[in-house]
Amino acid sequence: MAVAKKVMHVTMRWGHGVGGVKRFIHNAVEALPEDEYRQVVASLGPVTGEDQGLTVLGPVVQDGRLAGKRSMLDMMRFFETESPDVVHIHCNNGVGLLCAEAARRAGRVVRVVHSHNSSLGSGELWKRAGDAALKLMYSASPTARVACSKVAGDWLFGSRPYTVIRNGIDLERFAFSPEQRTAVREALGVPEGASLIGLVGAGIPVKNTSFAIELLARLREAGRDAYLVLLGEGEESEMLVARAAELGVASWTHFTGTVSDAWRYYSAMDCLIMPSFYEGLPITLIEAQANGLPCAVSDTVSREVDVAGIVSFLPLDDCTSWLDGTDRAVSKGCLRCIGDSRLTVSQIKKAGYSIEDLGSQLRTLYAGESQVRNNQDSDSDSDIRGLLCF
Template sequence: MIRVLHIIQQLGPGRGGVRTFVSTMLDCPAPDIEQSVLSVGRVEGDRFGERFFGPLIDSYSPLLVGTLGAKRLGAFLSKHRFDIVQIHTNNALGFVFASEAKKAGVPSRIVHCHNSALGSTSRLKNMVNVAMIERFLPSASERWACSEVAGEYLFQGAGYALVHNGVDSDKFRFSSSDRAAVRHRLGIPCYATVIGFVGAGIPAKNTLRALDIFNQLRSSEADSRLLLFGQAEELPLAKEKADKLGLGESAVFIGTVDDIWRYYSAMDALLAPSFHEGLPIAFIEAQANGLPILSSDAVTQEADLTGLLKRAALSLSDKEWADLLVTCAGKRELTAETDYVPFLDKAGYTTRSLYEQLSDRYRNMTKGA
């Protein structure tokens, strides 16, 4: 039996890319691979059931997670045998954890990058991050990234393997019955334009700008709605801004849901004016649904698997963004009639492809062990 431990730095209450990826991998049907999860820092929300360990410290602080948390991680790995640790990260702490795993005798140590930036505007923090990467980089026996831009950011020119995020493409296909049911439940007319936003309150997602763009859209589409999913740290600011803009019931804060594929069918376009991204799982899900996407050009072009993604500069005005959004939403009737799942299958972004790829990688790592 191959024992794999997914290590995460911390988990907030939302449905983020790391949580989604790890949850997907825990459902991998390979009978010879046993997978579990450990969080070094604080966890809110779903804890992955019986296969969850931690948190090792009750804190979100990167300093505490990277010092006391890393020390406790080393002690944990010395007591429990794992063939492989897969460390999910977007910063140098992933390599610090790999160093502890190496000292504890774990033979295979994967550092898996899920984003394209540290997420901090602090020059000092970015300098420290780069210095720590240079120091601890050799501790990783494998380097994986969700996209080229993510790999180039974290691995500083060192080699890496691309591991595509995978979605259950059949589940995310467009459904006219889900579209009608969700709109009925939310009190949204069938003729209204519905815009989706995933990651509400996450600083990198630029929620406040999304509200400004939607407010501009309402000047020409009075019956439009904005559905916001997630509940991260800036959510109170987002709700306050929605009130100041007078959005009222047109901005619907959904929170975290377990059936987001139903909501995709109810939408006409997905809005993502992000400051930075890796390759968002939400974009893959949306494209499986045939949902047009308008994103910032901070999102890698790699994310366009189907021709449904339109990228725009953040320097454009809110009105220019709103006009582009109207154009995207206007394509929904046509895209809803098209099956985009074959595009994802061909590009390797389905759960089937992910399970096959990672199972083979895990087995190859442990050959001869």
């Protein structure tokens, strides 16, 4: 029997909650057979969250500074010790390219850098300068460059070639279920006839969850019988609980924490909102569309995500447009049925977002069949000494 190929998914950190990168990794594990692919996770930075049934290693970088003077040496030693056949690096900045260079120097043949977002997430000049330097120095280090969307690919790779890889999901699992809708709404105490608005990734700063709580307050002031369910947890979670109480909407706001059955909550919702400051191509929106659930999202989200034609893009600086847009979405979402979900599932599958499509893409990627080839031959350590620490 052939030995299973060892695939190492590298993340910048492994914190609480289930963000887009973690969901992609879970889907990758599901998409590929265990007897052919042994998939593990390595966190460059601190491991503070639960392993969620995965093998999670780390921290790889001992001093916590992912682009510090010793970070590449720590990464090289780690890859030499663990000897993965494939290094799949999930990132949104130049540290991912630095990591690919460390994997190259450690003799790893297949090095995939995967861009998941469209912004560095910081306006600090020194961080932007450091990121630009890493992109310049190590742009040729991956054997494959992939991105969740065109905007994410352009952000990290610039003019370098890359491939968009679809965040495929189990479409049937996310299909609308009247039974799950009734069960979840009863468990949350949402009355019949009331609207339930949802957000996934609550507590993660980029998700702008406080905006959702403020929107709920405005909807209730306008006489809407609206409730809000917030899935996930993050560094802002405690602040958000206090904010809901401050605005007087704590009784209508439900904090679920991290859940492993988000599809049940999609069926219960009438509208999904995503007022994020920036995104790549959120897998959450693919899941919600498979459910037939209308979505109201900020206009910073890539238009590529509107696969089924049920996503509205709204400006964050116009509260009226959010009130109106949420009302429109709720009016459609509360009437959706199994047939609506079947239609959207068909559209999403046609666009290449099924778990089967993901498995096919990953097999090709992990076989090293890529248009990107490394042309860096220098192993000089001069660039390590010159790294900016951020």
